Amino acid sequence: MKINIKHIAKLANLHISDEEGKKFEKQLSEILNYVNQLNSVDTKNVEITSQITDLENVTREDKTSPSLSQEEALSNTKSKHNGLFKVKKVL
Amino acid sequence: MKAVIGLEVHIELKTKSKMFCGCSADYFGQKPNTHTCPVCLGLPGALPVPNKKAIEWCSMLGMALNCDIPLFSKFDRKNYFYPDLAKGYQISQYDEPFCLKGSINLESGKTIGITRVHMEEDTGKLIHQAIDGQDVTLIDFNRSGVPLVEIVTEPDFDNAKDVVDYLKKLQQIARYLDISNADMEKGDMRLEPNISIRKAGEAGLPNYKVEVKNINSFKFVEKSINYEIDRQTKILNEDKTPIQETRGWDENKQKTVTQRVKEEASDYRYFPEPDIPPIRWTKSEIDKLRSTLPELPQEKISRFQKQYNLSLYDTTILTEDLTTSEYFETAATAGARKISPKQIANVMINKKINIDEILPAKLIEEVTISSKKINISEEELLEAVRKILKTNPKIAQDYKKGKDSVVQFAIGQVMYIMKKKIDTEILRKLIIEELK
Numbered sequence: 001m002k003i004n005i006k007h008i009a010k011l012a013n014l015h016i017s018d019e020e021g022k023k024f025e026k027q028l029s030e031i032l033n034y035v036n037q038l039n040s041v042d043t044k045n046v047e048i049t050s051q052i053t054d055l056e057n058v059t060r061e062d063k064t065s066p067s068l069s070q071e072e073a074l075s076n077t078k079s080k081h082n083g084l085f086k087v088k089k090v091l
Numbered sequence: 092m093k094a095v096i097g098l099e100v101h102i103e104l105k106t107k108s109k110m111f112c113g114c115s116a117d118y119f120g121q122k123p124n125t126h127t128c129p130v131c132l133g134l135p136g137a138l139p140v141p142n143k144k145a146i147e148w149c150s151m152l153g154m155a156l157n158c159d160i161p162l163f164s165k166f167d168r169k170n171y172f173y174p175d176l177a178k179g180y181q182i183s184q185y186d187e188p189f190c191l192k193g194s195i196n197l198e199s200g201k202t203i204g205i206t207r208v209h210m211e212e213d214t215g216k217l218i219h220q221a222i223d224g225q226d227v228t229l230i231d232f233n234r235s236g237v238p239l240v241e242i243v244t245e246p247d248f249d250n251a252k253d254v255v256d257y258l259k260k261l262q263q264i265a266r267y268l269d270i271s272n273a274d275m276e277k278g279d280m281r282l283e284p285n286i287s288i289r290k291a292g293e294a295g296l297p298n299y300k301v302e303v304k305n306i307n308s309f310k311f312v313e314k315s316i317n318y319e320i321d322r323q324t325k326i327l328n329e330d331k332t333p334i335q336e337t338r339g340w341d342e343n344k345q346k347t348v349t350q351r352v353k354e355e356a357s358d359y360r361y362f363p364e365p366d367i368p369p370i371r372w373t374k375s376e377i378d379k380l381r382s383t384l385p386e387l388p389q390e391k392i393s394r395f396q397k398q399y400n401l402s403l404y405d406t407t408i409l410t411e412d413l414t415t416s417e418y419f420e421t422a423a424t425a426g427a428r429k430i431s432p433k434q435i436a437n438v439m440i441n442k443k444i445n446i447d448e449i450l451p452a453k454l455i456e457e458v459t460i461s462s463k464k465i466n467i468s469e470e471e472l473l474e475a476v477r478k479i480l481k482t483n484p485k486i487a488q489d490y491k492k493g494k495d496s497v498v499q500f501a502i503g504q505v506m507y508i509m510k511k512k513i514d515t516e517i518l519r520k521l522i523i524e525e526l527k
């Protein structure tokens with residue numbers, strides 16, 4: 001399977017060198033080949049599902065619970081300004 | 092050439108808590124980052140649990156838009172990087188949304204197809220600003236995770252007027268269902284039309300489309316669609332193809348401007364949200380939910396027409412919002428056998444009365460009085476005026492001397508012998524005419 005490593009790196013927001021690109025391309029191909037072994041399993045009588053927990057309808061009532069304080073919310077970042085997270089300009 | 096227009100509308104629900112956590116969803120005007128928790132900040136290890144009320148409201152909106160409600164539905168991850176989205180993905184719905192294949196009828200007689208109505212979460216709010224000479228983006232996550240419903244139409248519109256009509260109807264339905272304030276200015280309702288032009292003799296959809304974003308009023312949506320139709324038609328007339336891009340409406344320049352040119356198709360790599368088990372309705376649960384739907388605008392219009400014998404024009408105005416329609420019904424009940432619903436409708440529509448100030452009963456009183464005024468014919472009135480002027484010759488004499496105040500005396504005399512309240516302005520005119 002052909003892998004477009006530059007595209008994948010971009011989607012993952014990662015900057016990688018050409019050298020790294022070659023390395024990861026090889027590794028990802030190997031992983032895909034490994035997972036592809038699943039294609040040999042006969043799934044004719046297996047029901048399609050998007051999950052394996054068997055759980056359904058796990059919901060909550062529309063009730064509020066306490067939130068973090070502003071200080072707590074911002075406690076993991078050094079980049080802040082007037083109670084807001086601060087990042088490099090986007091757009 | 093004909094315009095091909097589709098719409099994506101986002102409506103924020105007015106639940107108490109957020110979509111996947113217990114933080115208050117009432118973020119408007121609050122201090123930044125005071126309504127957050129590990130779930131809506133996207134911290135590792137947090138577990139989102141969907142808000143049942145939000146799912147029900149999303150489904151009810153779908154029902155109101157004549158959608159199918161599939162028994163099985165699930166959430167998916169939509170992956171992309173942007174600072175307003177802390178997790179690196181938005182929890183949304185991809186191939187199995189809560190509502191599918193609906194429709195809505197417009198005033199023009201056209202029916203617009205609703206592709207889907209699905210549930211997702213809102214993002215944080217970005218503020219672009221310069222601090223110490225440096226351009227930065229500031230983030231407030233209070234809005235992050237507030238329930239958001241997306242309504243997608245088929246590309247069935249071909250003009251801006253129908254689009255505005257659709258948007259007004261959608262806003263009205265959301266308010267009737269009481270699931271959102273749908274206030275454009277507060278960002279409760281966001282509109283994204285996509286516009287392209289089909290060349291004469293061409294079949295299928297055009298090979299490009301232009302999306303217009305960040306429109307915060309119905310007027311701007313109308314202007315930007317009309318502007319785009321003109322702009323794209325000119326390009327096509329030069330045998331070129333408009334660029335596929337996202338544009339924004341610039342009210343100062345009265346035109347749309349390029350925001351982002353899409354170089355490649357978006358690649359969101361949707362996959363089933365592993366943290367949230369799927370939702371499965373039983374038929375009876377859906378029936379039960381459907382039975383809680385209130386009377387919707389279209390139904391109210393038909394009922395008002397029948398029950399109160401009103402025109403489509405009158406009923407459309409009276410049912411614009413629930414406050415007005417409830418006021419009308421209260422007044423109609425209070426005024427039964429005294430005045431007709433049509434008279435109440437006339438007063439409410441033509442006199443533009445302030446329903447927040449005048450109670451329905453008071454309105455009936457006033458309408459009853461004014462309807463008595465109308466009951467006197469002009470001839471009858473003129474006869475009375477002549478009679479008063481004849482028996483009181485001093486009125487004419489004084490008037491000729493310039494004593495205008497005698498007119499007021501004459502009005503009182505006429506009212507006295509008529510034993511009715513009469514519109515004094517009409518009476519004044521009649522008396523002055525006679526005196527000349």
Ligand SMILES: [Zn+2]
Nearest residue numbers: 112114128131
């Ligand atoms: Zn939260």
